[in-house]
Amino acid sequence: MSDHHEHEHDVACEPLTCGRRRFCQAAIGGATAITVGTVVYPIVAFLKLPVRLGDAKPVEVPLERLVPGQAYYADFQGQQVIVVMAEAGPKVFDAACTHLGCNVVWDTAHSNFHCPCHGAVFSGEGKVVSGPVSTPLREVPFEVKNGVLVIS
Amino acid sequence: MRVIRDTYGWIDERFAVTPLLEKNVTKKMVPRTLSWAGCFGGLAFFTFLVQVFTGMLLLMYYKPHPEAAWDSVTFIKSNVTMGWLVQRIHAVAANLMIALVLMHMARIAYYKIYRKPRELHWMSGVFLLLLTTMMAFTGYLLPWTQLSYWGAKVGTEIPSAIPIIGQDVVEWVRRGKAISGETLGFFFSLHIWILPAVMSAFMGLHFVMIRRTGISRPL
Numbered sequence: 001m002s003d004h005h006e007h008e009h010d011v012a013c014e015p016l017t018c019g020r021r022r023f024c025q026a027a028i029g030g031a032t033a034i035t036v037g038t039v040v041y042p043i044v045a046f047l048k049l050p051v052r053l054g055d056a057k058p059v060e061v062p063l064e065r066l067v068p069g070q071a072y073y074a075d076f077q078g079q080q081v082i083v084v085m086a087e088a089g090p091k092v093f094d095a096a097c098t099h100l101g102c103n104v105v106w107d108t109a110h111s112n113f114h115c116p117c118h119g120a121v122f123s124g125e126g127k128v129v130s131g132p133v134s135t136p137l138r139e140v141p142f143e144v145k146n147g148v149l150v151i152s
Numbered sequence: 153m154r155v156i157r158d159t160y161g162w163i164d165e166r167f168a169v170t171p172l173l174e175k176n177v178t179k180k181m182v183p184r185t186l187s188w189a190g191c192f193g194g195l196a197f198f199t200f201l202v203q204v205f206t207g208m209l210l211l212m213y214y215k216p217h218p219e220a221a222w223d224s225v226t227f228i229k230s231n232v233t234m235g236w237l238v239q240r241i242h243a244v245a246a247n248l249m250i251a252l253v254l255m256h257m258a259r260i261a262y263y264k265i266y267r268k269p270r271e272l273h274w275m276s277g278v279f280l281l282l283l284t285t286m287m288a289f290t291g292y293l294l295p296w297t298q299l300s301y302w303g304a305k306v307g308t309e310i311p312s313a314i315p316i317i318g319q320d321v322v323e324w325v326r327r328g329k330a331i332s333g334e335t336l337g338f339f340f341s342l343h344i345w346i347l348p349a350v351m352s353a354f355m356g357l358h359f360v361m362i363r364r365t366g367i368s369r370p371l
Binding site for chain 1: 209212213227231232233234235237238
């Protein structure tokens, strides 16, 4: 029995039966592929990163709330951003330190940013002052509409 | 195709899979008189597996907290791609499973298959029915809708009919006097871990028993 089973693929057949066999194999293979596809496709689609409605929400800060020399902290798409009022106008920085990504803190007394993790210091313009960093803080683009600062 | 066949051959050479498959699947003999009604148990197991896998997917987004549960289920149904389908399959498979388990039991009862040597099959089966209904009941609360809430309220009221300890049992099941976040957490743990684990163990026993005694041979 098992001997017959092993040589099944080698059995020579009439052209007619060979065609039938190929057709049946293709039909079964195709049906199996469709069945597997209808199971696999929804699963793969489900695992895809979904669109969270909150992600698109812009951050709005009224300009009168900004005090020169002080910082305003906000959450933009799950990442902290810091708004500082400079003499030339407001600036927005990504709070992630360019060293290893800790959130930097605004130091009002020295008018600079200080990272609590490894002591990096950035100036009020985001430039490197000291510490284990070489890249300035990332500036976040924004626009001012009717006296409201909008980050989107 | 050749790659698949060669890989299978490589594994087969080392672990002798083919005789195992032939003995248990492809050349397994079942009574000639066995009707399609003998599939209900297997189909119930299939719906169980469907729920295990869809449940794993739903668990990626579900949050077992009274303030987040309903939102997370709504999120699955409206924001996650195919989420509505996965959630529906999970719920429909649950209903089908109850129906299939009852059909399976009805057949066993009608043909008196529960008699010696298969008494333990029946007993473990009754326990599995109980576990299946508990799975359905605990799962029903998780979306935290009005229906879920009142369903759980009425359902957990049932043990109060037990004399003397009834009210204590109700409070124990509810984890307090009323249905609350505690109930949700408790039902969640039952639904995703405790009950499936116990169920899997009993199913394993149930299946081993059938292999030992063989399928009942109708006249």
